[in-house]
Amino acid sequence: MTDLIPELRAPSAPEGTGRVRAGMPVSRVDGRDKVTGAAKYAAEHEADDLSYGVVVSGTVAKGRIKQLDVSAALAAPGVIEVLTHENRPKMRSLDIAWKDMTAPGGSPFRPLYSDRVFYSGQPIALVVAETFEEARHAAALVRVTYDVEQHETNMLDNLHMAYKPRPMKAGFTPPSSKGDFDKAWQAAPVKVESEFYNGVEHHNPMEMFASTVIYGEDGHLTIYDKTQSSQNSRWFVSHGFGLSKDKVTVRNPYVGGAFGSGLRPQYQLPLAVMAAQKLKRSVRVVLTRQQMFSFGHRPETWQKLKLAAGQDGKLQGIYHEAVHETSRLEDYVEVVVNWSGQLYACENIELGYKLVAQDRYSPIDMRAPGAAHGVQALEIAMDELAYKLEMDPLELRLLNYAETNPLDGKPYSTKELRQCYLQGAERFGWKDRPLAPRSMRDGDELVGWGMATGIWDSLVMVARVSAVLHADGRLVVSSAATDIGTGTYTAMSIIAAEAMGLPMERVTFQLGDSTLPMAPIEGGSSHVATVGSGVAGACDKLKATLLKLAQQLPDSAFKGLKPKEVDFEDGAIQPHGKPEQAVQLSALLAQAGKERVEEKFLMTPQMLKQRKYVRAVHSAVFCEVRVNEKLGMVRVTRVVDAVAAGRIISGKTAASQIVGGVVWGISQALHEETHTDHRLGRFMNHNYAEYHIAANADIHDIDVIFVEEDDRIVSKQLGVKGVGEIGIVGVAAAISNAIFHATGKRLRSTPITPDKILLGDQEVPLQQRG
Incomplete structure (x- = not known):
């Protein structure tokens, strides 16, 4: 029987939190433990x-x-x-x-x-x-x-040694292609061809x-x-x-x-x-x-991207090739190029992906693995194409909006990207943006506005959840999930409290123990759709059991009622619309002679149904930068990120996740890179002093919009998608595009350091960037 594990501190909301509904800005239930030091780490x-x-x-x-x-x-x-x-x-x-x-x-x-x-x-x-x-x-x-x-640790010197991952060895599905890109490239009147480089991040x-x-x-x-x-x-x-x-x-x-x-x-x-x-x-x-x-990191990556278009701006061909490093021991792979086959309508798409083995530790997934780099390259290339066409970058994206998945024609489970574009642009004031670079200035700083699209998979896995209602009306919900700071404790507590009609302080969600019911690894922004759906399922089973108990009461008002005909409100069960006939859950268990009632639920994805759809979360990122060309300094002064991520369960922690992702996107764009002395094969700036990340002074206004969306293909129980990864996707590209709008300099490698602002990206050879 699953109940509170004495050795495991499972936080609950403080008294007075009260009734909650999905989307409310509820404070973290684990917040008090963290700020008081009661929370114990490894x-x-x-x-x-x-x-x-x-x-x-x-x-x-x-x-x-x-x-x-x-x-x-x-x-x-x-x-x-x-x-x-x-x-x-x-x-x-x-x-x-x-x-x-x-x-x-x-x-x-x-x-x-x-x-x-x-x-x-x-x-x-x-x-x-x-x-x-x-x-x-x-x-x-x-x-x-x-x-x-x-030893060998210089990937750029060894691009000729790149090989295709072995599907059987790497558990890797090669990216798909369609049409005839070469033919489309030769015939296209407007072309963009660019190379991109991203250094190692830890x-x-x-x-x-x-x-x-x-x-x-x-x-x-x-x-x-x-x-x-x-x-x-x-x-x-x-x-x-x-x-x-x-x-x-x-x-x-x-x-x-x-x-x-x-x-x-x-x-x-x-x-x-x-x-x-x-x-x-x-x-x-x-x-x-x-x-x-001295262990996994976001891999060093080189990319080549070509876009072919007509004079009207319609895409006629997309080519995206990526090479990144792996270790001698393992074939670590990422979905770097796949996004270029999903975002824009196009009949000719060619995608390629290779690895270069190095004498390093195997890379490991880092927030939005593959997308953080792959989408960046695509979105900078789209901005380049817009300028070649003398077209507004947002207009180009709307012109090439994909109503179905470009590679296979599958419909989307839900896709409110168009609303992300429109609502984000309205909030940002995009209509007032002059097209020409170097057309806005404030004192010594050039001002630029840029935008980019974001996309990430909507993942859902398998999980088990237990829900136990105690005789005192306290609900304990358990699964071996993890909260890495994303707000799992809070989101699951909200789902359970709303489902059972209990105040938040009467609900405890227990996680972080291998003996609890099975949960997937906390990654890929999958926990709310997976474990959260399991919580909802367990609570539904618990409510059905409680209804049966209520129907057994003398002169029961619940006889013959179906689960959808009763409500759970304020710690009680009642016939729909009849609060005067409510029975407190604690009284119900007492009359039934039970100390506790437990139900378990196995959450499994709707695999056969889901295969018919492309399931993704989308965003539109709008960014303002101010550039001092004399010093090479860039300030990101304003970001609007409009996100379509299904129903939002925990409004406060979800927004925090997006803000955190944007902060990291700023850091990725302007600061982060681990440098290698290839003579030693060693990372050199292995400390906080020299591995630069965004600090408080680097962060200004970040505005998050959640576009209304309800996805019952991804999550039948809740209509949710994940928000952890999408916050970073597209941010670096939006910043790079804004820098071009401010300065007229196209910078394609990250981080965009002052030397690149001063010299221009093309003046910094790839060999020196590694």
């Missing part, structure tokens, strides 16, 4: 026998460990053990044992598995001591010598990756892990170490940001498990900020 759970592990990172990009001298570390005060590939506990050897639920094709990296070095920064030892300070000191005493091999959430493994008397491992899925981490540990899943419990009730970096278990987790198994005591391993740059 590195904050204690045990009487807790020890501390510090990772020793390798310093070469490729080769073998020749010798590991740990004698000085072992002799240091407080040191318990130094784990290496030579003395680690037993690990399974087959690749399949180490594939987590989101692993790409290939051979997963396993820390301390052998003497092989695959990338710079690879963990090569773990020092365990009585205190963190003692472990950190001893880690600095480990001495390593290597047999160094020639997720860098505030909470660093950590795992606290509490070793039980019976060998049971209770693990507090920074992860986007407790059940994925449990899967990884139990399979990799050959443990029964009953011997492993993983918890992640609070996650301090992840943005995709927690989709896969990171290497501190198996290292902490190894140490706990070897020492038979509890161990905590926390990565340093520098080590946060």
Whole structure:
């Protein structure tokens, strides 16, 4: 029976929150715990026998460990053990044992598995001591010598080595094409051809990756892990170490940001498990900020895009090719080019996608993987085409608006993109925009207005949800979902409270424990459509059960009534429109002699129906920039983002997600890039001081519009879509297009740093941009 887990702090709304409806701007139910420090993260759970592990990172990009001298570390005060590939506990050897639920094709990296070095920064030892300070000191005493091999980390120098991902190995479906692009290109009177480059980005959430493994008397491992899925981490540990899943419990009730970096278990987790198994005591391993740059990242990407059009602006051909890096071990793939086959009506579309293997750690999904770069390239190319045609960029997009999916002709489940364009343009004041670049100025700054389209998949998966109504009228809803700061606690509480007619403070949504009912990994903006629909389904079953109990009451007013003929309001059940016949739910359970009533629901997508549709969330981003050409400085002073994302459940957290995505889009456009010294094969700016992100001074007015939409194909129960990814998509392109409108300089690579404003993108060779 699913009920509140004592060791798991599940927040509820404060008293007085009261009755809620979908879309209301409800404050986070976990907000109080977070601001008061009551919320405990992965590195904050204690045990009487807790020890501390510090990772020793390798310093070469490729080769073998020749010798590991740990004698000085072992002799240091407080040191318990130094784990290496030579003395680690037993690990399974087959690749399949180490594939987590989101692993790409290939051979997963396993820390301390052998003497092989695959990338710079690879963990090569773990020092365990009585205190963190003692472990950190001893880690600095480990001495390593290597047999160094020639490495390669410069993707741009190796574009000729690009290969098509192997579908069977990578679990990858090649992008589709249609028509004859070459013929259309040759015949078209108006053409645009451009190359794009995007540097490596790292997720860098505030909470660093950590795992606290509490070793039980019976060998049971209770693990507090920074992860986007407790059940994925449990899967990884139990399979990799050959443990029964009953011997492993993983918890992640609070996650301090992840943005995709927690989709896969990171290497501190198996290292902490190894140490706990070897020492038979509890161990905590926390990565340093520098080590946060030593695993997955948004991949370096090169793109080529061609657009062919008639003099009237109608697209006649689209060509989009992308190449990005992967590791030697795995084929990590993204849907970079697919969006160019979905956004605009066109009869001739050719899409291509390749990888270049490098001596790096495998990339990993980062907010809107593939779309953040692919849509950027398409939307800048569309802006270029608009200027070649001397046409307003918004007019060009409306002219080529796709009523059905261009590649296969499928209808959209819902598509309110046209309203996004119209409402966003109206709010922004787009009609007052002069077409010519360099036509607006304010003092020393040139002013530019740009816009772009956004698109992201509307994903829905499988989940189980339990709903328990207690005799005191308290509702506990449970699923092994995750809240990475997106507002899962709040959205699920709203759905349950609205469904059951309960005040928010009487509802508790419990997540973040691998023993709870199955939930998918929190990624792809799928949680509300998936787990939320499961919550609605469980509550519907619970209401049906409560109606049956009500029908069994003496002289019941509910006899013969169907579920749609009763209402659940203010903690009571009543015949529709007859509040005078209401029965409090607590009284109903008391009269039935029940302490609790539980129902479970398995949420499964309507696969056969959904296949007939293209399911996506859309947006239109309008942006104002101010550019000081003398200094090369760009300020993004105004953004309007109009989003069509189905019904909005939690108005406040949904808007916050879009604002956060826009902030990241500004950061992507102007600031973020991890630089590599290819002589060392090493990321160099691995800290917050030199890895630049948008700060408060970089952010000005951001206005979010949610266009009305109700999608019962994506979500039969709720009509929702996801909003986590779409906020970033299109923002970098809108900024680049606004910079062109301000300066007349077309900048196609990110980040758009001051040197590019001063010199122009074409004056910065691709080799130097990498």
